[in-house]
Amino acid sequence: MTLAEISSSLLYVAFVAYLIATFVFGGAVKGNKEGTFKSESRWGMVAITITLIGFAANLGYFFTRWGATGHAPLSNMFEFTTAFGMTLVGGFIILYFLYKTPVLGMIVLPVALLIIAFASMFPSEVSPLIPALQTNWLAIHVSTVVIAEGILAISAAAGLIYLLKVVDLTKKSKQRMGLEAIMYSLVLVLGFVVASSFFSLTGYEAEFTYVDKESKDAAVTYTMPPLFGMNDYVALTDDAMTPLVEMPAIVHAGKLTTVVWSILVGTVLYWLIRLVFRKRIAAILKPFVKNVNIQLMDEIGYRAVIIGFPVFTLGALIFAMIWAQIAWSRFWGWDPKEVWALITWLFYAAYLHLRLGKGWQGEKSAWLAVLGFIIIMFNLVAVNLIIAGLHSYA
Amino acid sequence: MEKLQCQCGHINPPGTNLCESCGRSLTEKEQNSKLVDMRYEGTARRSQTYNKSIIDKIWNFFSSVKVGVGIIVLLLVAAAIGTILPQKAFVPANTEATIKEYYADTYGVVGQIYHALGFHDLYSSFWFIILVGMLAISLIIASLDRFVPLYKSLKNQRVLRHPSFMDKQRIYAEGPGAEDTLKKAEEKLSELKYKVRTDKNGLLAEKGRFSRWGPYVNHIGLIIFLFGVMLRMMPGFYIDESLWIREGETRAIPEVPGYYLENKNFELENYSGEGGEEIFGEALDRVGTVAKNYQTDIVLYKKKEDALPGAVDGQEVVKEYPIRVNQPLKFAGYAIYQMDFRLDELKAMTFSFINKETEESFGELTIDLIDPKKDYELDNGASVKLIGYYPDFSGFENGEPQTATPLPNNPGFLVKLFTPDTPEGETSFITIKNTVEPLGENEYKLAFQSVETRDVSGLTVRKDSTLPILGLGGLIFMIGVAQGMYFNHRRFWIQQKTDGTILLAGHTNKNWFGLKKDLNQVVEYASLPAYTDQQDEIEKQEKAEKEGEVLS
Secondary structure (H helix, E strand, O other), rough: HHHHHHHHHHHHHHHHHHHHHHHHHHHHHHHHOOOOOOOOOHHHHHHHHHHHHHHHHHHHHHHHHHHHOOOOOOOOHHHHHHHHHHHHHHHHHHHHHHHHHHHHHHHHHHHHHHHHHHHHOOOOOOOOOOHHHOOOOOOHHHHHHHHHHHHHHHHHHHHHHHHHHHHOOOOOHHHHHHHHHHHHHHHHHHHHHHEEEEEEEOOOOEEEEOOOOOOOEEEEOOOOOOOOEHHHHHHHOOOOOOOOOEOOOOOOOOHHHHHHHHHHHHHHHHHHHHHOOOOHHHHHHHHHHHOOOOHHHHHHHHHHHHHHHHHHHHHHHHHHHHHHHHHHOOOOEEEEEEHHHHHHHHHHHHHHHHHHHHOOOHHHHHHHHHHHHHHHHHHHHHHHOOOOOOOOOO | OOOOOOOOOOOOOOOOOOOOOOEOOOOOHHOOOOOOOOOOOOOOHHHHHHHOOOHHHHHHHHOOOHHHHHHHHHHHHHHHHHHOOOHHHHOOOHHHEEEEEEHHHHHHHHHHHHHOOHHHHHHHHHHHHHHHHHHHHHHHHHHHHHHHHHHHHHHHOOOOOHHHHHHHOOEEEEEEEEEEHHHHHHHHHOOOOOOOEEEEEEEEEOOOOHHHHHHHHHHHHHHHHHHHHOOOOOOOEEEEEEEEEEOOOOOOOOOOOOEEEEEEEEEEEEOOOOOOOOHHHHHHHHHOOEEEEEEEEEEEEEEOOOOHHHHOOEEEEEEEEEEEEOOOOEOOOEEEEEEEEEEEEEEEEEEEEEEEEOOOEEEEEEEEEOOOOOOOOHHHHHHHEEEEEEEEEEEEEEEEEEEEEOOOOOOOEEEEEEOOOOOOOOEEEEHHHHHHHOOOOOOOEEEEEEEEEEEEEEEEEEEEHHHHHEEEEEEEHHHHHHHHHOOOOEEEEEEOOOOEEEEEEEEEOOOOOHHHHHHHHHHHHHHOOOOOEHHHHHHHHHHHHHHHHHHH
C-alpha cells in the first residue's frame, strides 16, 4: 500500500466514524433531559469517542497525504474542502469538551459529512503544484483560513440549533421558510453528491466541441447527461444524449447541467423525505433540540465568532496579503477570491458591531451566523467554480 | 447647554448620565431604570449631547454604530457586485473602446449595462473610494466620541460611590459584615490580581482596564492601514513598472536610476511525470501540461559612482540571482518579480546569397532582428543593402510595407542585392513565407538558411514604501482585537457603613460568568453577604409576568 492509498483509506475511516457518531449523538440528545451537560451521558461519551477516532483518522489522512504529495494538502478543491470538513469537526471537539453539548455534534457532524462527500466529487488524485503555490505560505495561509472557517462554521451550527429551538414551526412565517430553505439547500448538496456518484459509477461521459465566449474552439467533457448544450456544440460521443437547450457562449452549459441535475435529484430527495416523515425537515429535527439551553447556544455562537474572526483576519487577509506581495508583486489585486474574503471579513465585523453595539443577540445573531456560513460556502464553491480568477484551482 | 451639578457638589459636563464623582443618576431616565447603563460609564458623549450646528450633525452621523454598520454593508454589497463580471484589469482588452466592446460582445446586454454603470472598474470608482473614506471618518469619529470621555472617566473614578449607583449595578449585595470584612476582601482581591484602592470605609478593586481600549486600538490599526493605502498615491512611495528583457540583453531598470539588469537565461520547466514525479502521472494525464518553474537568471549591475555617463566599464556587478515566482530579486528597497514570458522570439535570420539558376553561392549573411545592420559585404564582391526592415510585417498600404508592432514576429526585409554582374543592384522583398521581386525578375536571391531564437522574460519592477505602514496597521489591529475580545474589565465596589452593613457591587464589560467565579472566592473568604444577579432577577420576573398573562 502506498502512502497515498493509506491516506485515502484513512479518510474513508473518518467518514464512516463521523457517520456512526452522528446517530449516536442523536441518541444521546434524545435520551437527555437537560440542555447543558454538567456531566455527560454514556451515549454522549460513546459518541465523542467515535468522533475522536474519526478525527484521528482524518488527521492521519491529512498528514499522510502531505507526506505523499510533498506539500500541504490544501492546494485544490478536493483538498481544501476536505480540510474544511476536518476543521469543522476539530472545532466541534474543542467546544464539546468546554460545554458538553451533544446536540452540536448532531448538527455539525452531518454537515461535515456532507462537506467531505462534496469534496470527494472533485478530482482527488495527487497533483503537482504550479510555481505560484511552491512556498511555505501555502501551508501557512491556507491552513489558517481553513481553521478560521471551521470555527466560524461552528457559530452557524450553534445558530441553526438556536433557530430550530425558537422558530415556531406550527405557524407560517418568514423564519419558518428561511429555516426550511437552509434544510433544503443542505439536501441539494446531497443531491449533487448522489447525482455525481451515480453518473460516475455508471461511467457516463459525453464529449463535445463548442465555441467559447472569446469565439475560440474548445472541447468539453460532460460527466452527466447534457441537459444544456454549449454554444454551437458538436457531439463527439456517438450515443450521447442530445442537449435539450443550447446556451449562449457566456453560460458554461456543462456546469449548468451539473447544477440542474443536482437540483433535480436534491428536490426529489427532499420531497421523498417530506413524504416519508410527513413533515418539514426542520420539524423532524425539532424534537432533538427540545431540551437545548438557548442561552448556551447563543454564547457558543458568539464565542466561535470572536475566536474565528481574528484567526480569519490573520489567515485570509494578513497572511494572504503577505503571500500575494511575494508571489504576485502586489498585496491586493481585487481578485474575486480576495474580494470575497474581504466581504466575509466585513460581514463578521458587522455581526460584532450589531451584537456589541446594537444588542443583536439571540435570534438575530443566530440568523447572522447562518448567513455568514452561506457567505463562506459561496466563496468556497461559487467563486472557485463559477467566477474565474487567480484562485480557481479546482 | 449647562453643566450639571450633582448633589454631591461635583460639577459634570453637560450630557452626563452618571455623576463622574459619586455615580448618582443625573437624568430622569437613569433615575427611573432598575439598572444603570454602564456602557460608557454614563459619561457625556458629544454625539449624545449636542445636535444644533451642522458640525454636530456630521459628528453625530459618523459616530453612530448604525451608520458605521450601514457603511460596512454598503461596501460589502458593492464589493460583491464587482465580482459578478470580471473587472477591466482581467479582461483581454486595453483601450477604453475595446474594453467597452468586449463587455458588449461577451456578455451582451448585461455586459453593456455593467460597463455603462462603471462596474467594470468598480474598485477605483469615485463612489467606492468615497465609501471607504466614509468608513475611515466613521472609524475616527466614533472612536473619539467614545474613547475620550471613557478614558477621562476611568482615570478619575473614585473609590466611594453613592449607594444609588451601587444598588443599580447588575451584581449587588447588601448585608451585615464583620469588622475585618473589608480587610479580608482586600487581601483576597489582591491575591486574584486585582488592583485595590481604598478610601475611608470603602474599596475599589479593578482588573483588566486596558481591555476597554481594545476597540479603539483596533480602529487605530485600521486607520493606519487605510492611511498607508492612501499614501501610495503620493509620488515616490510606489513604483509599478514592467520590464521585458530578452536573453542576452542588458537593460536599464525603469524608475530605478543607476541599476541595470542582464538576462542570462530564461527557463520554463514543466512537470514530466518521471523521475520522482510518477505520483503526479494521473493528474498530468487529466489536465495536460503543468508548469513547474519559471526562472530568469539575471545579473544586477550598478553604475559606479565615478563613472562617466555611457562608459562601457562603468558598471559593477551587484548580484547574480535566479528570479523565480515566489522568489523576487530584492535590492535597495526595490523588488523584481517573474511575471510573464514569451518563448522563442526570433533573434536573427541567416540567408545564403545565391544565383537562382546555377545555385552558386556568394556566402551567407545573418541579419540581427532587433538592431539590423544596413550593409553586408559578401564573398567575390557581392554585397547586400538593407533598405527597409519591417519587424512585424502586416501587409502593404499604398505600396509601402507596414509593420504592426516593433517586435520581430514576422520580419520583412526590403533589400538590394549587388554582384559584380549586377552593379546597379536587384530589389527584393523577403518575408518568412515568400519573396516578392517588385521591380522585375531577378537573377539572384537570398535563400533562407536558419533562424536563431531566444526567450523573453517579463518582469515587474516594484517599490512599495507603504508596506511597513500597512504591516504596522495590521499588527495594531490584531493587538486591539485580542485586547478587547480576550480580556475583560472587572470591578468591585465594597463599602461598609457605620452600622457594619456591607454594600457590594460588581461590574464587567463582558463575561459575567468569570466575574462571578472571582466574586464567589471573595465572598467565601471574607464572609461577604450573598449577592444577586439583578438582570437575571428582572428577566425571571418578566418571564413570570408573561406566563401569567398567557395563563390569565
